[in-house]
Amino acid sequence: MQDLIKATKALSDETRLRILNILLERECCVCEVMQALDISQSRASRNLGILQDAGFLTAKRDGTWIVYSVDWQTANHYAASLAKLFKSSPAGDEVTAHDRERLKKAERVGPSCAGRIRTGRAQA
Amino acid sequence: MQDLIKATKALSDETRLRILNILLERECCVCEVMQALDISQSRASRNLGILQDAGFLTAKRDGTWIVYSVDWQTANHYAASLAKLFKSSPAGDEVTAHDRERLKKAERVGPSCAGRIRTGRAQA
DNA sequence: AGAATATATGTGGATATGCGCATATGCTAT
DNA sequence: ATAGCATATGCGCATATCCACATATATTCT
Numbered sequence: 001m002q003d004l005i006k007a008t009k010a011l012s013d014e015t016r017l018r019i020l021n022i023l024l025e026r027e028c029c030v031c032e033v034m035q036a037l038d039i040s041q042s043r044a045s046r047n048l049g050i051l052q053d054a055g056f057l058t059a060k061r062d063g064t065w066i067v068y069s070v071d072w073q074t075a076n077h078y079a080a081s082l083a084k085l086f087k088s089s090p091a092g093d094e095v096t097a098h099d100r101e102r103l104k105k106a107e108r109v110g111p112s113c114a115g116r117i118r119t120g121r122a123q124a
Numbered sequence: 125m126q127d128l129i130k131a132t133k134a135l136s137d138e139t140r141l142r143i144l145n146i147l148l149e150r151e152c153c154v155c156e157v158m159q160a161l162d163i164s165q166s167r168a169s170r171n172l173g174i175l176q177d178a179g180f181l182t183a184k185r186d187g188t189w190i191v192y193s194v195d196w197q198t199a200n201h202y203a204a205s206l207a208k209l210f211k212s213s214p215a216g217d218e219v220t221a222h223d224r225e226r227l228k229k230a231e232r233v234g235p236s237c238a239g240r241i242r243t244g245r246a247q248a
Numbered sequence: 249a250g251a252a253t254a255t256a257t258g259t260g261g262a263t264a265t266g267c268g269c270a271t272a273t274g275c276t277a278t
Numbered sequence: 279a280t281a282g283c284a285t286a287t288g289c290g291c292a293t294a295t296c297c298a299c300a301t302a303t304a305t306t307c308t
Contacts, residue, residue: 166257
């Protein structure tokens with residue numbers, strides 16, 4: 001039961017659903033997630049960590065980058081089922097569509113390549 | 125997306141998973157849920173309401189009782205999918221098994237038929 | 249109408265969650 | 279070793295969640 005609680009709790013958040021949405025398109029490093037969703041670095045990192053802990057994602061290192069992708073071989077079979085469900089009936093949402101659009105332009109350039117990332121209190 | 129958030133949030137709680145677990149066995153009124161899970165009246169009622177609001181349950185009145193059951197025709201198709209998923213791969217849990225045992229002895233007698241319901245600060 | 253029963257809900261308190269900010273860690277290249 | 283970039287994490291704050299308790303609402307029966 002705890003596996004299911006962990007998986008559903010991880011998915012019951014808009015930020016994390018948006019992340020899963022773009023990772024179903026393709027694997028991403030943290031800075032690409034930041035760009036696609038237009039969110040801060042700590043927010044991206046933390047929510048990626050939560051999704052990983054719940055069994056949705058795996059992370060691999062590629063140089064300085066950490067690349068996250070959907071883990072279809074996860075130990076938490078509930079997570080795989082939920083990811084599958086979401087993939088098969090995606091949110092026809094405006095937000096997620098916008099995220100996917102920005103994802104196309106996202107590059108593996110890192111968070112300090114600022115100007116394009118809007119932080120909490122606007123950009124300096 | 126909001127439907128999915130609502131559905132997963134509703135399921136990401138042990139009490140509500142336990143409720144769904146017994147309602148997958150058979151429909152129940154509030155007092156039967158109290159008995160099966162050994163929880164307080166307000167706790168049972170509130171969590172039933174949350175599950176209903178998320179689209180998992182329907183309620184029908186039967187005299188003084190309100191009878192809840194799993195809504196397979198729900199407008200929130202995510203809820204139906206999740207309920208189906210849970211039904212097809214139930215938690216082999218000790219807690220849920222115990223709940224199902226108590227459910228067999230649960231009767232439509234109401235919360236005031238006390239002594240068997242352990243309230244928060246023990247029974248008077 | 250009034251009493252009794254079943255369920256819903258307002259309220260307050262303890263705990264959990266999500267975020268930004270600042271900083272720490274880890275890798276790479278010089 | 280040092281610098282620079284990418285990511286992770288400690289911390290504090292605002293808000294959300296969950297519960298018990300008390301009370302309100304709705305139905306039935308007399």
